[in-house]
Amino acid sequence: MAVTPPVCDFGWKAPGFTLPGTDGKQYSFDDIRGPNGTLVMFICNHCPYVQSILDRILRDAAELQAAGIGVVAISANDADDYPEDGFENMAKLAQEKGFTFPYLYDESQAVAKAYGAACTPDFFGFNAEDGLQYRGRLDASAKQAGPADARRELYEGMMMVAETGVGPKDQIPSMGCSIKWKAA
Template sequence: MMVSLQTPICDFGAPAPDFNLPGVDGRDWSLQQCAGEHGLLVMFICNHCPYVKAVQRRIVRDTKELSQLGINSVAIMSNDPAEYAEDSFDNMQRVAEQMGYPFPYLFDETQAVAKAYGAICTPDFFGYNAALELQYRGRLDESRKETAPSDVRRDLYEAMKLVAETGHGPQEQIPSMGCSIKWREGPTT
């Protein structure tokens, strides 16, 4: 069953939980290895979700542009691949290559990292400043299961640009919406 969920309000200043996860590139990645000079965008995504598929190209575009501002990005896949074979590690590698992901794509097999972050859906975006304090917990743009028109406001990009410039995210943030994370032991809520 596919459940659409909205992310909670941003908990400004919350520290980024550390992690050490295997990437589709064959190496392990930690929080510090992923962080950029001016911050880090942590994205919980997967391969099968229509909400993620609707924004994949925009994620690639925005993360490339954010890297020019000193904001690095990392994507984490925390779904149980036993429930969705499309989310297997092999398929993560295939999707990352096909889409040309310019960021590490990591597998959270135990789901402990998603739980530490409080991730609830795909896509779920956590934007951190240089001190790795949470400044953004909102949507990429107004896309849902279908890609929004190309001229819509780039909420995530504009918020993270502000974080790169000032260290602080916008007070007004529109929640991200997506498919629930597929937990191994059933929903955590």
């Protein structure tokens, strides 16, 4: 079932974290932070919404990194119920696709809860002062990729954040599969 996160809570401060990466290193928010902002993406391996835009995510992430924006992807799905989202499979995907950013595993799901992550993909774009400025979608894609010339909403929004410190007032929320929470 498709889930849509809430609209951007402008200025909300990024929660800190330290999580293991698929490259064997530990990463904190401070390690990821870029001089012009930081993009925290909640994704996973199996979600068709993520799969349909993964190449676009990789393209935009590389261009945002070149503009001084730190980028990280976090998977918080319950790997017991969704083995494709397990750590070993995350590492395979990151290597096969050549991720230019750390891909972290939130096994306890505490980071996803702290961020209020609702779906995969869910994008959190922060300015240089760690205030939330973007919580929109990548582009007009859904379960299938949108047109090749779709407006690059995430990229444009984060470039605006990098240049001005503020994000666009009008943002269309992302849509995707719900985070696969562990049973209580």
